[in-house]
Each structure stands twice: as C-alpha cells, then as structure tokens.
Amino acid sequence: MYDIVIIGSGITGSSIARQLSKYKLRIAVIDKASELPAGASRANSSMIHGGFDDKPGTMKAKFCVPGNKLWHRLKDTLDVHLDECGSYVCAFNDDEVRHLEVLLQQGKANGSPGVEIISGDKMREKEPNVSPGIVAALWSPEAGIINNFEAVNAMIESAQINGAELHLETVATGLITEGGNVRGVSTSKGDFLAPIVINAGGVHSGEIASWAGDTSFRIIPTKGEYFLLDRSTGGTITSFLFSCPSKAGKGVTVLRTAEGNLMAGPTATEQLDPEDRSTTPEGLAEVLKGARRLVPNFPVNMNITTFAGVRANTESGDFEISALKTPRGFVNVAGIKSPGFTSAPAIAEYIAELLQEEFADLATFAPNEKFIPEHRNIPRFLYMDMAGRKALAENDPAYAQIVCRCETVTEGQVLEAIRRGARTVSAVKMMTRAGTGRCQGGFCCPRVAEILSRELGIPLDQITRHGGESRLLVGKTKEFLLKGAV
Numbered sequence: 001m002y003d004i005v006i007i008g009s010g011i012t013g014s015s016i017a018r019q020l021s022k023y024k025l026r027i028a029v030i031d032k033a034s035e036l037p038a039g040a041s042r043a044n045s046s047m048i049h050g051g052f053d054d055k056p057g058t059m060k061a062k063f064c065v066p067g068n069k070l071w072h073r074l075k076d077t078l079d080v081h082l083d084e085c086g087s088y089v090c091a092f093n094d095d096e097v098r099h100l101e102v103l104l105q106q107g108k109a110n111g112s113p114g115v116e117i118i119s120g121d122k123m124r125e126k127e128p129n130v131s132p133g134i135v136a137a138l139w140s141p142e143a144g145i146i147n148n149f150e151a152v153n154a155m156i157e158s159a160q161i162n163g164a165e166l167h168l169e170t171v172a173t174g175l176i177t178e179g180g181n182v183r184g185v186s187t188s189k190g191d192f193l194a195p196i197v198i199n200a201g202g203v204h205s206g207e208i209a210s211w212a213g214d215t216s217f218r219i220i221p222t223k224g225e226y227f228l229l230d231r232s233t234g235g236t237i238t239s240f241l242f243s244c245p246s247k248a249g250k251g252v253t254v255l256r257t258a259e260g261n262l263m264a265g266p267t268a269t270e271q272l273d274p275e276d277r278s279t280t281p282e283g284l285a286e287v288l289k290g291a292r293r294l295v296p297n298f299p300v301n302m303n304i305t306t307f308a309g310v311r312a313n314t315e316s317g318d319f320e321i322s323a324l325k326t327p328r329g330f331v332n333v334a335g336i337k338s339p340g341f342t343s344a345p346a347i348a349e350y351i352a353e354l355l356q357e358e359f360a361d362l363a364t365f366a367p368n369e370k371f372i373p374e375h376r377n378i379p380r381f382l383y384m385d386m387a388g389r390k391a392l393a394e395n396d397p398a399y400a401q402i403v404c405r406c407e408t409v410t411e412g413q414v415l416e417a418i419r420r421g422a423r424t425v426s427a428v429k430m431m432t433r434a435g436t437g438r439c440q441g442g443f444c445c446p447r448v449a450e451i452l453s454r455e456l457g458i459p460l461d462q463i464t465r466h467g468g469e470s471r472l473l474v475g476k477t478k479e480f481l482l483k484g485a486v
C-alpha cells in the first residue's frame, strides 16, 4: 500500500518522485525497463532550452524557463554535468531573420534571460567553423547541455535516498478503480495499491490515460535520428546550433554533448510504433545535409554510432497535464515532448502543488524533515587529476583497474554502479559511461559482463545487455556447430 504510484521513471517520473519525497509519502515508481533512462529521456538532444521557442500561454512556455533555472541550481546539488554553453538559432536569409524576431519576442514574453539577435560575423568570432552563409543568429546565453544519463539516475537515486521505491522490470498493465476512485495499478509483478496514480509513461502515456477512460488526447510517436561523433571532435563548436524552425519542426541541430562529443540531429518522422528506435539511411542523410548547412566541415568520418529517440508528440502540440475528476486520484503528466527534459523539475514542483490542492484528503503532505537534497555521482575517474586518481586507487585498488579504455572507466566505478542497482551491461554504461566511447563497448563489454556475473553471482550466459532476452552469450561456439545452427 502506497500513497502515490508513479508509472514511468524517465526524467518526468523521477523528477516528480524526488519532489514528492520532500513529503512523508510512501512513493512507488514503476518502470518496465531494466535500466534508466529508457524512453525519450535516454535518446534526445539533452538541451536545457533557453525558453524562446514556445508560444506564450502554453504549458511548454510555462515550465521551460523555470525548468532551465532549476537545472542551473540542481546541477551542483545532484552532481550532474551541465555545460552552460548557450545556444544560437541560425538564420541564412531575410525570412529566417524575421523569424528570429518572432523568437526574440517570444523569449522576452516567456522571461528567457539575455536573448538577443547578433550578426553572423559576430557569431563566427566565437564559432569559426559555422557556415559563412549565416547572416544573423539568436543568442540565448542561459541554454545548456546536460548529461541526460546522469540527470535521470541522479533524480531517481535522490528520490530513493529520501524513501521512494523504484521497481524496474515492472510493466503497468491497468488501473484499479472502485466507485469512481483510483485504488492502484495492476502490473506484471502484482498490484501496487495507492489512492493517487501519476501517469508519466512518455510515449505510452496516451494508452495509460485511456485506462482511466481519458481519450481526450492521442500520442503521435515521432522519431528523431542522430549521429554521435568521437569525443576528439568536440572542439568544432562551443555551443548548441539550431537551424531556424519551420512548419516541419525545430530542424536539424549541431551540438556538443556535456561530455564533449559532437552530435547532429534530430529528424522528425511520425510513426505508428512507439518502440521503433531504428535509424535509417534516409533519416541520417537528412541529418547530414542539415548538419553541413550549419557546419560545412561537419566531420562525419569521426562518427562512432547512430541512434534515435521517439518523442511523445500530441495533436495540441502541448503537454497534457491534468488531474482527472473521475476516476479521482488519476493524474496525467503526459505528452511530455521537447522541452520536456528542461521542464521536468518545474513540472515536478507544479505536480506537488496540484496534488496538495486536489487530494489533501487522500494523502498527508507533511514535510519530510529528513529530506537530503544532495546527491553524489559515481566518481568520474576520467576528469580527475593524478592526485585524485591516486587517492581513490589507494583507498580502493579497484579504482586502479581500467575497464573501459575509451572513457577511462575503472572497475571501482563499475562496482559502485552495481552497488547502486545496475544489473545489465547497458545500466553500467548509463551510470559510468563504460561503452560510450570510440569502440562502443568492443573492449569493455565482456569485462563489464564478467564483473556483473561475479558480483551478482549470476552465470555469465545469463547476463543481458538491457534485460529481457538480450543475453550476450547463448552457448559455446562448438555446441552451435554440432547442432548445425551456424
């Protein structure tokens, strides 16, 4: 029996869980995934938007600037990488310059600090590799790029430190109601009973809302494809470059991740399957064309992987946030598309207020006096100076064993990720960056699997990449030959 069950532990669900853990509430967060982040929070541009892109009066505009401000504070509290690099929207002609004016006015109306239009030449003083065809740009100094893997894990770990429970590999299958009131959620692991259920199911949030009889909105899964380049390319630009938005969307961007990899994308392709995260030759060709328009020498030959994320777009184009009248206790935090990552901490504050206004009779919102705001990340060996590395290794020799050569990740970090709940190779990757580098896990994947097997006492052939049937080893090669399988 809980006070609140949250379906989904992307950046929305985990931010809400942390915010609600400031109260003496029994909170369960359930997610079907084996590791976090899993949905849109795993594969996106990770821009902490400046707040000029959204029409004043929309929910997106309401939460984006406050969310941006909160992230600038939370980065230290939660120990998350945020590159405070600013962003440019680039205009190549008079029409696009006129659009910059619209964005500037929107930014001012939304309270986006410091937005201004500068000339292409002024921009090139700071960004010499951008196209000579850029005639003007909208500069947003408060924009930044966050490490999304760290941010989601820090949010949920902080919520757990403060008493919330996380249940992974738990698929919500239906809503339990009685007499017009919410009673809980049925799942693949039994019923989770609570009078308040929050739907933070991302691209599945439309389907989850329909369990409560709410069919007022529909999710249109919209895929965005990306190139991710080797970290040595990070010096090509210093900030986030947007194309000028058009009716088709925000367009292709070129950015440098919080860890310094050059990246380009996304596309915006509507599809039926919410789980289809495949990349396509057509999508990637579109990204490359858009990237070269902004940065003519975009060094695509240094590409190390491609990937795609799926947005939970809605027909209204806005977030769908509401507490239903019937069944009472059901709250949608649905259709959280871009700028959802930016907005998440502000949405979480709003949800905590909404619950207290609407459901004070269903749960007691007494403050949790023991709330600990701070969260510390797993030590980042790569960024430490020699003295720091030596001290760490002297204290624990596992920090002297390099597991991932590309990203200089040590066995000590892998062990700490396992201690914090990692059970798959991919979970270790999200929590330590082992496998995110140039060789994409070619060197470290077997070593991480061995450490997981040893530490968890699970046979090596039961270790999975990302849960379910994604086992890395399925038998010995010679046995396959004898069975005629190859």
Ligand SMILES: Cc1cc2nc3c(=O)[nH]c(=O)nc-3n(C[C@H](O)[C@H](O)[C@H](O)COP(=O)(O)OP(=O)(O)OC[C@H]3O[C@@H](n4cnc5c(N)ncnc54)[C@H](O)[C@@H]3O)c2cc1C
Residues within 6 Å of the ligand: 007, 008, 009, 010, 011, 012, 013, 014, 030, 031, 032, 033, 037, 038, 039, 040, 041, 042, 043, 044, 045, 046, 047, 048, 049, 170, 171, 172, 173, 200, 201, 202, 203, 204, 223, 224, 225, 266, 308, 309, 310, 311, 312, 336, 337, 338, 339, 340, 341, 342, 343
């Ligand atoms: C291509 C792309 C680019 C983007 N760029 C940006 C950007 O630069 N800046 C920005 O601010 N935002 C950006 N966004 C938007 C941002 O990523 C999302 O708004 C945000 O991640 C949504 O978080 P969420 O927690 O609502 O959803 P998700 O991260 O999708 O989380 C939903 C969770 O619910 C779980 N779930 C679903 N159904 C069930 C079920 N039945 N049972 C149990 N668990 C379930 C899933 O496993 C998942 O973990 C981008 C998104 C995409 C796709």
